[in-house]
Amino acid sequence: MKITIVAGARPNFMKIAPLIRQIKNRQEQRSDIHFRLVHTGQHYDAALSDVFFEQLHIPKPDVNFNVGSGSQAEQTAAILIAFEKELIENPCDLVLVVGDVTSTMSCAITAKKMGVKVAHVEAGIRSGDWTMPEEINRKVTDCLTDLHFTTSVSASENLLREGVNPQQIHFVGNVMIDSLLHSKPNFKAPDWFAEANLESGKYILLTLHRPSNVDNGDQLVHTLRTIEQIASERVVLFPIHPRTKHVLGSKINEFKRIYFTSPQPYLEFMWLVQNSSCVITDSGGLSEETTVLGIKCFTLRNSTERPETIEIGTNTLVGTDLNVLSKAYTSFLKNGLGTHGIPELWDGRAAERILEIILRENA
Numbered sequence: 001m002k003i004t005i006v007a008g009a010r011p012n013f014m015k016i017a018p019l020i021r022q023i024k025n026r027q028e029q030r031s032d033i034h035f036r037l038v039h040t041g042q043h044y045d046a047a048l049s050d051v052f053f054e055q056l057h058i059p060k061p062d063v064n065f066n067v068g069s070g071s072q073a074e075q076t077a078a079i080l081i082a083f084e085k086e087l088i089e090n091p092c093d094l095v096l097v098v099g100d101v102t103s104t105m106s107c108a109i110t111a112k113k114m115g116v117k118v119a120h121v122e123a124g125i126r127s128g129d130w131t132m133p134e135e136i137n138r139k140v141t142d143c144l145t146d147l148h149f150t151t152s153v154s155a156s157e158n159l160l161r162e163g164v165n166p167q168q169i170h171f172v173g174n175v176m177i178d179s180l181l182h183s184k185p186n187f188k189a190p191d192w193f194a195e196a197n198l199e200s201g202k203y204i205l206l207t208l209h210r211p212s213n214v215d216n217g218d219q220l221v222h223t224l225r226t227i228e229q230i231a232s233e234r235v236v237l238f239p240i241h242p243r244t245k246h247v248l249g250s251k252i253n254e255f256k257r258i259y260f261t262s263p264q265p266y267l268e269f270m271w272l273v274q275n276s277s278c279v280i281t282d283s284g285g286l287s288e289e290t291t292v293l294g295i296k297c298f299t300l301r302n303s304t305e306r307p308e309t310i311e312i313g314t315n316t317l318v319g320t321d322l323n324v325l326s327k328a329y330t331s332f333l334k335n336g337l338g339t340h341g342i343p344e345l346w347d348g349r350a351a352e353r354i355l356e357i358i359l360r361e362n363a
Contacts, residue, residue, distance in 0.1 A: 001362050002092040003035045007061075008042035008079070008103025010052060011176075011285050014266065015098040015121060017056040018178035018351035026355060033359065036090055040079050040103040041066035051265040055186075056179060062090075072102060072133055079106035087114050093362060094119055097141065098175070105137040112144045119358060121175055123148035124155030127284075127305040131212070135305075147361060149354050152308045152343060172353040173345030176285060177292055180270065181348035187271040196259055204231050205276040206238040206258075212320075213282050213300060214244045221251050223300075226322040227280060228257045230329050236280075237272065239264050278332065280325070287315040292346060296337050298325055308343040 003023070007016050016037070023035050039049075039061035053060070065082040067075055083106065087095075095111035097104040098121040108118050120141050127135050142148065148164060150156045151174040159169050206227060208214050213223065227236055236258045245252065245260070252260060264272065273279060273289060278296040281287065284306050290297035291313030302319045309315035314337060318325040345353075 001033045001094070001359070003033065003094045003096055003358070004038055004087070004090070004092040005035050005096045006038050006040065006083075006103055006107045007098070008040035008067075009099075009101040010049065012098050012101060012103070013049075013052040013056060013058060014179040014285075015175045017058050018175050018182065019096070019098075019121070019354065020058060021182075022351045022355045026359075031359070036063075036092065037061045038083070038086060038107070039064040040082070040107070041068060042075060042079075042101060042103050055266045056183070075102045076106050079103055080110055083107045083110040084114065087111065087116060092116060094147075094358065096121065096358075098122055100125070100134040100138045100141070102133070102137060105140045108141045108144045117146045118144055119147040119149065119354075120145040121149045121354060122151055122155075124150045124157075124159040124169070125152075125284075125305040126155075126158045127303045129301075129303045132210075138305075147358065149350075149357075151346075151350075152306075154307055170353075170357050171345065172357070173347060173350035174288060174343070175350045175354070176288060177346045178348050178351050180289055180292055183267060183270065184274075186267055187274060188267050189271050189275075190261075190264060190268040192261065193272075196261075198235060198237065198259065200275040201277055203235040203237045203259075203276055205272055205279045205281075206236050207279070207281045207283055207286060208238075208244065208300070209241060210282045210301070214241075214247060217247050217249070217251075220244070220247055221254075223322065224248075224255060224258060227325075228255055230322075230326045231257060233257075234277065235259055237261065237276070239269065239272075278329070287313070288346075290314050291340070292342055294337070294340065296332055298328055300325065312341050312343050314340045 005016055026033050041064050067078040094117045096119045097108050111118050123142050129135055148169045150171045156169050156171050214220050238258050238260050240260050274293050279290050280298045282300045287297050287299055287309040291309045297315040299317050304317055316328050318328050
């Protein structure tokens with residue numbers, strides 16, 4: 001059996017790593033399974049891409065399209081063209097896509113138009129927010145998918161409501177948690193951490209990347225000033241994307257309690273998460289990781305595609321009203337983390353279940 005695995009952006013890398021590890025285990029057991037790794041190059045900066053491959057022990061891609069930056073339409077078109085050529089030159093039995101980035105949707109479309117089966121890892125999650133490109137990517141991909149691998153019962157229920165054949169839906173758990181648990185013993189502090197006079201457990205980790213939060217300079221400055229005030233005496237650690245740093249411009253020097261650093265490699269970033277007092281973010285994936293690590297998370301969005309991180313985990317959805325964030329943070333300081341748990345099947349074995357199903361379905 002030949003599988004083409006697609007990755008394009010940073011969130012994908014944590015999801016393909018355990019899948020590749022399981023395929024290699026099967027190969028050692030002499031299973032007739034082969035994979036080809038396609039990197040679309042949607043994230044093209046080595047600091048945001050190559051180091052993740054190294055730390056997660058992902059092999060060098062068989063091909064990199066290097067599509068780079070551009071509008072949603074430009075990236076989609078470039079990937080469609082490149083992936084069609086890839087499948088013509090390297091036929092396969094199954095295209096496996098993960099997550100909800102542009103590469104996921106584009107390669108799913110190409111594969112189905114060429115009569116190749118599609119497996120979607122992290123299928124069925126929904127935010128209900130159509131202003132998010134990721135929501136469109138999810139819906140389109142799931143309309144084309146043959147094997148839906150879901151992270152939660154609610155994701156499976158979403159697919160059932162949308163009319164997906166129950167036999168095509170497989171609740172397997174969360175592959176990103178596979179990577180988290182596998183890599184946890186190797187988490188390490190960044191080299192600069194001690195030099196910055198930061199202390200474990202005494203800083204707030206902040207991540208912002210969604211256009212609605214970072215593209216408007218005045219709004220971004222207001223958000224950061226408010227978070228700085230909310231944090232009071234605590235340092236706010238902000239690994240900032242170069243594009244967001246450019247939006248801030250010279251105003252980056254106005255913040256006294258925010259420590260700006262470059263985007264971090266996976267092992268260093270997860271160490272920062274694990275050793276923070278709490279996390280403020282607009283990332284969905286990070287709310288999953290904080291749930292498993294038992295770290296309080298405040299999500300600056302009006303909706304989430306990962307409701308289990310709120311219902312079971314450590315996440316609080318505070319929306320875009322920073323007064324709500326202030327009240328939620330004050331409550332956390334007063335009352336602590338509260339009761340929390342880890343969602344079903346987030347046990348580090350999701351990739352193992354996925355591969356068993358793939359091999360069974362294609363026997």
